[in-house]
Amino acid sequence: MTPVAPDTPPVAPDTPPIVPGAPATVSRPSRPVLLVAGREVRERTRAKSFRVTTIISVLAVAAAVVVPHALSSNKKTVLSVGLVGQLSEPVVNAVKGTTVVTGVKVRTITVPDLASAEAQIRNSNLDVAVTGDAVFVKRTVSESDTSSRAQLTRALASAVGLLRGLQANGIDLPAAQRALASPPLPVEGLVAPTPTRQSQRTTALLGNILLYLFLSLYGTWILMGVVEEKTSRVVEVLLATLRPRQLLAGKVLGIGAVALIQGVLIVATALVCAAATGSNYLKGTNVSLLGQTFLWFLLGFAFYAMLYGAAGSMVNRQSEAQNAAFPVSVPLLVAYLFAFTVLPANHGNMFLTVLSFFPPTAPIAMPARVAVGGAGLIDVAISMALMLVAIVWLARVAGTIYSRAILHTGKKTTWREALRKQAATA
DSSP states (O other): OOOOOTTTOOOTTTTTOOTTTTTTOOOTTTTHHHHHHHHHHHHHSSOOOHHHHHHHHHHHHHHHHHHHHHHHHSSOOOOEEEEEEEEEEEEHHHHHHHHHHHHOOOEEEEEEEEHHHHHHTTTTTEEEEEEESOEEEESOOOOOOEEEHHHHHHHHHHHHHHHHHHHHTTHHHHHHHHHSSOOOOOOOOOSSSOOOOOHHHHHHHHHHHHHHHHHHHHHHHHHHHHHHHHHHHHHHHHTTTSSSHHHHHHHHHHHHHHHHHHHHHHHHHHHHHHHHHHHHHTTTTTTHHHHHHHHHHHHEEEEEEHHHHHHHOOOOOOOOOOOOOHHHHHHHHHHHHHHHTTTTTTTOOOHHHHHSSSTHHHHHHHHHHHHHHHHHHHHHHHHHHHHHHHHHHHHHHHHHHHHHTTTOSSSSHHHHHHHHHEEEEE
């Protein structure tokens, strides 16, 4: 009988045997996924490219909010009108009343004579000058000019000309002014007006831009990361302790967290700049659609991250990465370009409806359809349910493709071959 060494630990009866080269087992399957995700977050956030793109994005968003507000603040909001000579009280009241008609704020200045008024207009100290016979401006106002100065000039010419005509015909001016001051008749519409949904369209436009950029950018990050690990043979070391599906899931989760970090920084910058400057640049956003857009980002990223990961596992050289990414990005590009043609028209069509239920295009097409009033909550719920089913199915398919192709070298694996093998073993 062979004696047992006293320092040999007892082996539990249900402990599985350790097979050389097989992935090590862990008590919690989620722990390896979280470890890979943490590694991705650390590496991506420390990368110079991440810092540069984040700084540029934050500065661009801050400029997009602050600059329009600064330019609009510098515009002249109050126009100066010179009252030349001794004008009658009805004319002065008519000049001041143009504020109600045009919505332009007016500041009246008494000018002794026409020569002084012309000099002040040439020096831009006056915007308009009014006499009893004419209205003077620096440059002739064209019919197509819709500026505040042009609107004010036309209103002054009409009001003063009307008073002059009434006075020339011997009509009592105070009585005429009282008659002209009567409120307009109410306008009764027989059919409800079509809503413009400007806020929804603004939110969908901004959301589609961010969705397309983020899904394309971070999906490409996943693809390039998989290709880099495969070509450098780092993946062989990682797979010594991890299962392929755990490695792919951790990479998707980690890069998705990095995308959320950058997205939160960009949105927070926009909100802080808008609040600090008092800008109304973001007042066109719709909170409900913004929340839906965020959910679509999460669903879209989960869907495309799996696709990009599987595509990267089939690539054997860095030079083939862009070619592998193009077929995956085509549905995103189609939905993105089509949404831009639909949103300005403020109405949807049958093709947009089909795209909104098709999982690869739904993250961009459905918010656009909601913005133009073509989809309700039931449509959104159905589309999201289909998207969840597609994500679950794609996770299995992409995980299998990744497991088989990540260690494959030599001839490049095509999507047709990968799907044929998947169907044969399903």
